[in-house]
Amino acid sequence: MQSYRVRPGEQVRLSAHDPDSTDGFDGKKKKALAATRELTTRLERLQELLYADHRRSVLIVLQAIDAGGKDGTIRHVFEGVNPQGVRVARFGRPTPEESAHDFLWRVHRQTPEKGEITIFNRSHYEEVLVVRVEKLAPRSTWLRHYRQINDFERSLTEEGTLILKFFLHISFDEQRKRLEARLRDRTKYWKFSSADLPERKRWPAYQRAFEEMLEKTSTPYAPWYVIPANRKWFRNLSVSRILVEALDGLQLKWPPLPADFRSTVVP
Ligand code: ATP
Numbered sequence: 543m544q545s546y547r548v549r550p551g552e553q554v555r556l557s558a559h560d561p562d563s564t565d566g567f568d569g570k571k572k573k574a575l576a577a578t579r580e581l582t583t584r585l586e587r588l589q590e591l592l593y594a595d596h597r598r599s600v601l602i603v604l605q606a607i608d609a610g611g612k613d614g615t616i617r618h619v620f621e622g623v624n625p626q627g628v629r630v631a632r633f634g635r636p637t638p639e640e641s642a643h644d645f646l647w648r649v650h651r652q653t654p655e656k657g658e659i660t661i662f663n664r665s666h667y668e669e670v671l672v673v674r675v676e677k678l679a680p681r682s683t684w685l686r687h688y689r690q691i692n693d694f695e696r697s698l699t700e701e702g703t704l705i706l707k708f709f710l711h712i713s714f715d716e717q718r719k720r721l722e723a724r725l726r727d728r729t730k731y732w733k734f735s736s737a738d739l740p741e742r743k744r745w746p747a748y749q750r751a752f753e754e755m756l757e758k759t760s761t762p763y764a765p766w767y768v769i770p771a772n773r774k775w776f777r778n779l780s781v782s783r784i785l786v787e788a789l790d791g792l793q794l795k796w797p798p799l800p801a802d803f804r805s806t807v808v809p
């Protein structure tokens with residue numbers, strides 16, 4: 543899984559990352575599903591432990607092109623996890639109130655509390671993606687934001703937040719299939735947005751913006767992972783694995799029984 547991690551300062555060419563990859567699970571979808579189920583069970587337990595331990599928090603950032611699978615990832619990876627300890631924050635076009643503040647204002651108020659896992663469905667990274675590609679701010683503004691984002695994430699991690707960032711990598715062709723499905727399947731009409739097609743036209747500009755985001759903001763304390771995401775089952779497996787490994791690495795502990803309870807007998 544380390545191979546998906548973007549090393550700080552590394553040059554990223556998304557064309558060199560195969561979105562179809564099912565690394566080690568080629569033709570073994572069943573096996574992958576079983577492995578994912580096992581990881582989901584472990585995640586359930588680790589989330590409870592994180593909550594009980596109450597010293598650390600976890601922030602998961604999901605970014606992808608439209609139809610990249612952010613919603614599906616959240617649904618599958620967190621299946622079975624106690625909803626009390628997990629929260630999803632979405633970031634859409636800023637409201638007038640949000641626009642009146644610095645760009646991190648709305649983001650900081652959504653960061654996880656101790657013991658909590660928060661998933662960002664889109665995030666502060668829109669500031670160097672949609673804002674850049676759609677020219678919503680001058681270049682000097684979004685250029686400055688790379689550094690500010692790194693500083694912000696550094697301060698969060700220093701205060702005990704584990705940050706994991708996933709870029710879900712799909713191909714141009716896979717996006718067409720998924721957008722077509724939104725127009726053909728009546729249970730998916732609601733997902734189609736009039737902005738989807740103009741954005742698809744700017745695919746190369748978005749890919750470039752994603753690459754630069756990965757190059758400039760994958761840090762030792764808040765790494766990016768480029769996840770091959772054409773196969774949903776492999777995407778779910780990969781995200782689950784990285785998440786479980788990272789939580790395991792936190793060395794969380796069940797709080798000990800307080801001394802004054804040690805001789806307590808329940809009548
Ligand atoms: P899906 O990927 O499933 O279509 P979505 O994430 O696109 O879901 P929407 O509510 O359709 O959800 O879109 C949110 C929109 O808000 C996106 O087009 C995104 O680019 C935009 N947005 C988010 N942050 C900003 C920002 N800081 N400035 C401008 N636009 C933003």
Ligand code: MG
Pocket residue numbers: 608735
């Ligand atoms: Mg959308």
